[in-house]
């Protein structure tokens with residue numbers, strides 16, 4: 018596995034172009050199964066997770082070509098089960114289940130993979146499908162699902178807000194008979210993008226972005242074109258890169274509206290922020306951040322996927338900051354690596370208390386998950402000395418050209 022060797026002590030300054038959203042592109046790719054007609058998708062990020070999703074589609078029989086835009090033709094799909102070695106590599110593979118079930122009335126998949134940041138059950142996905150009429154058997158980590166005829170629209174009250182389960186139910190309900198109402202739905206921008214994509218194909222979805230989504234099932238979807246939204250978590254990560262390194266950055270091709278809660282916290286930390294239609298500028302030159310208190314929550318709250326990056330900001334801030342994680346129960350594994358770099362962090366229940374110090378020192382660190390990987394790379398960029406970042410598999414799952422983009426901002430990262 019690749020390692021990164023980082024010479025630290027750098028200010029990160031300049032312009033960065035934000036890639037398409039991983040967490041919007043992945044479900045959209047699997048939803049191409051819902052139609053027999055050709056679909057063109059642009060702004061798909063070049064990531065390991067996307068490669069795996071495409072391999073899964075190809076395994077099922079899809080024909081895929083790429084020329085700046087991904088063209089996907091799923092009319093040839095004739096396999097309804099997916100292989101263990103692919104499905105278990107990514108969390109997003111769960112989203113193959115509902116489209117197969119909706120179009121072919123059957124699917125067989127293993128439990129999905131993804132970041133090990135908690136137990137991450139899939140009960141809400143499966144219960145949603147069962148409510149819509151599917152029969153599901155779960156045995157030996159394998160899900161066997163089938164349905165007689167079309168699924169039937171229902172009122173579904175989500176007992177917990179889940180991005181993934183909201184997407185599964187939207188997907189199934191699109192081709193179901195009658196009206197489905199998802200109450201207490203996730204409100205993330207990725208959900209809005211998915212609804213926009215499905216509506217382009219002829220679906221009838223309203224309310225995405227609110228906590229109640231109404232889906233009137235249609236018999237068939239057509240083909241169409243879609244451009245994936247910018248990656249708000251990649252944007253937030255680069256803003257933290259500049260804020261933690263006393264830098265000045267412009268993130269281009271992004272969507273400032275999707276980052277409200279993150280921008281509020283960066284401003285509270287002392288950053289000077291300006292936004293335009295598709296750009297965000299952050300200036301933190303000659304300033305140490307002020308420590309922040311943060312509590313993660315579903316959108317529009319502060320994203321759990323930005324928790325680790327902001328913990329890094331607190332490590333070198335003035336004062337004491339408390340970050341509380343409410344979404345995943347095991348998302349602080351990376352803190353031991355930051356402590357090895359000198360950070361003063363204590364874990365108490367689902368919070369980390371950080372006493373800011375002026376600088377971190379280099380170390381040999383190991384990446385436990387995706388956002389932690391990016392955080393440890395940024396820590397290496399600002400620490401004194403040479404940091405070696407090991408286990409970078411997760412980093413390349415979710416960030417396009419991360420070392421290159423950082424090097425263009427003045428970092429010195431070598432892939433070894």
Ligand SMILES: CC(=O)N[C@H]1[C@@H](OP(=O)(O)OP(=O)(O)OC[C@H]2O[C@@H](n3ccc(=O)[nH]c3=O)[C@H](O)[C@@H]2O)O[C@H](CO)[C@@H](O)[C@@H]1O
Pocket residue numbers: 040043108109135136137138139140141142143177178179180181182203321322344345346
């Ligand atoms: C590929 C992708 O888009 N991943 C994102 C997605 O993950 P993912 O879709 O897995 O996250 P969810 O929103 O579903 O999870 C939220 C909470 O609900 C729980 N839960 C979820 C499903 C279920 O059936 N039962 C259940 O109990 C989870 O364990 C977690 O505690 O949203 C998370 C929350 O914003 C992000 O951190 C991930 O980056």
Ligand SMILES: C=C(OP(=O)(O)O)C(=O)O
Pocket residue numbers: 040107108109130131132133134322387388415
């Ligand atoms: C947790 C994440 O990804 P996944 O759900 O794919 O594991 C993430 O994107 O931060």
